[in-house]
Each structure stands twice: as structure tokens, then as C-alpha cells.
Amino acid sequence: MVPYLDHYYTIFCPPGAIGYLILFQISAHEDPKFWYNMGQMNLTSPSQVKAWCIERQFHPNKILGQNFLVDRNIVEAIVDTGLSGAREDDIILEVGPGLGVLTEALLNRGRRVIAIEKDPYLAEGLASRVAETEEARARLVCIEGDALDILARDDEALRGAEIFVSNLPYQAGTRILLDLVETREMREMTVLLQKEVAERLAAPQGSRARSLAGVFAQLDYDVEIVRKVSASCFWPRPEIDSAVAKLTRHDRNADFGENERALFRRLVKTAFAHRRKQLASIFKNLVSSTKRPEALSIEEWKQLTKGLLNEDPRRLP
Ligand code: SAM
Secondary structure (H helix, E strand, O other): HHHHHHHHHHHHOOOOOHHHHHHHHHHHOOOOOHHOOOOOOOOOOOOHHHHHHHOOOOOOOOOOOOEEEEEHHHHHHHHHHHOOOOOOOEEEEEEEEOOOOOHHHHOOOOOOOEEEEEEEEHHHHHHHHOOHHHHHHHHHEEEOOOOOHHHHOHHHHOOOOOEEEEOOOOOOHHHHHHHHHHHOOOEEEEEEEEHHHHHHHHHOOOOOOHHHHHHHHHEEEEEEEEEOOOHEEEEEEOOOOOEEEEEEEOOOOOOOOOHHHHHHHHHHHHHOOOOOHHHEEEEOOOOOOOOOOOOOOOOHHHHHHHOOOOHHHHHOO
């Protein structure tokens, strides 16, 4: 922001007008409309973000999970984590750029970004909000649409992206993440999600939080919770806290074939639909284990899958 002001000082101000300059700088910082009227908004200033929405009569959409991140430290922490394993030439995929706070931080670090945004109004103005220069604009591709559809049709425009960094929308976040997990195309995924969802993704074998999503994700990714994020870091403020989770692809199950993976998903899905029951009762006449679904390790799920692979499909769930 300050270099932007300096630019104006040198163009418009007569020599010796220091008092005027200082006053100008103070009032510019205090007036939330200043930056976006200049084409540049501070996306981590709640007052500027609110003023931007009011002026455009833009009401954040609850169904689309439009809770904008307005905390600079969290933005930097997400981007630091997201890029920690990235190569210089990696393309970053982002779902739900919204006003563009993460997109801007990624572009400022010299990255190429592909962003998918469902809200047409936010998608249309993204480049002008976050890319100040032609050079930065050239590093951003914004696709308007539903990420669930775009990921499902294996869009050509997404080719080459192997790093995923996103503040995911509440409603569709888990599905978007699991779709990406299933493709195994991303090497690393850093996501901001509801705290409970992040805990379920990272939950180890035997934990009460162990879930379908966690077992699916951990087949190919190591999952860790990087940090908790308070509801006060967003505007509008959501009702629950969030957390940043990092998923790092591992190759421990690279030998697991496509047929095995399909059956694995089918078994895990069926089992977690009856998580209180024992496996013997869920998979009648096929499995004798008295364990409950959350008690199995990934290795045990793999063994179970391999054991049932040649079973008559009519007997399978
Ligand atoms: N990245 C911004 C931030 O951190 O402030 C906004 C994050 S906000 C939690 C989620 C964003 O995802 C919103 O901009 C919303 O419009 C968008 N969104 C919701 N559902 C979507 C979907 N199915 N596909 C793509 N974008 C979606």
C-alpha cells in the first residue's frame, strides 16, 4: 500500500508539501473507500471489505459459504504452508477465490494460479481486484463455474496444477476435497475448513472422529492439522471455528489398483453408514471381525478389500 501512495506523492505533490502529504496519508488509511476507489482494496481490512460490499449492494451468500478471510496472519500462514513443498514453476489451483485474498497473496509470491469461482459477480471482477499489473494478470486464470462440475469433467484448463490452496466453502468443501483426493493429481493440498471436518480428515485409526472422509483421504495422503482458526478471522463471522489442514500425497499404496480402489471405496462407504455396528454384522457372511469401522487401519481396509476382490459381486454390499 505505501509504495502505491509514494507513487502519487512523486507525481502530484509540489516540493516542500510534507505537512499536506502526512495528512493525506493519514486520511487515506482511515477512509475505507480510498483503496478500492483507487482500484485497490485491502482484502484483510474488515471495514474495507464491508464498505466494498455495501457500495455494490453485494450480500455475502450463505449457501455459497461466503465467509471472507480478513486476517493477514492467517492468509500468510496458509500461503506459507501451501507453497512449502511447491517448485518455482508449479501451478496453484484454488477453489472459491471469493474477493481474492488468497489469490492475491499467491500472485504476490510470483505464482501462477488457476481459480474456480461459482459466483459470477465475484469471478468477473477477480483479476481487477487482485492483479495490479499486466504481468500478474497473465499469471491468473479464473474459471467461472461450480468446482464440482469442473473437476468431474477433468477440464483441460486444470492440467498441470499439482498444488491446491483454498479456503473452501462450508457446504461443498468436503466433496470438492474428496473429488481431488480421488484423482490423486495434487501433490499437496492446504485447505481451510470447518474445524470438525479437518479433525475428521486427520483422525487416526481408533479415534472417535475417524470417518469415511479420513479413510478415503489417508489412503493416498498424510493429513495433518496445521492450525486452528478462530471465527473472528472471517467476515461475515461464521458460527463455528475453522482449521487449516495439509494433505501431502504419499506413495505407500501406489500398488493398489483401480478395481481395488473402487471396491475399497464401496466397502468403506457401506461400513461408515453403520459405524456403531461390528464389521461381521455389516458384511454378513463375508467378514468375521468384531471390530467397528473406525478401528481399522488403512492397511486393514486394504487387506479386507483384497480378500473380497474375487467374491461374487452379488454377495457384496
Ligand atoms: N477465498 C476467499 C477467502 O478466503 O476469503 C473466499 C472463501 S469463501 C469461504 C468460499 C468461496 O467459494 C466463495 O467465494 C464462494 O462463492 C465459492 N464457492 C462456493 N461453492 C463453490 C463451488 N461449488 N465451486 C466454486 N466456488 C464455490
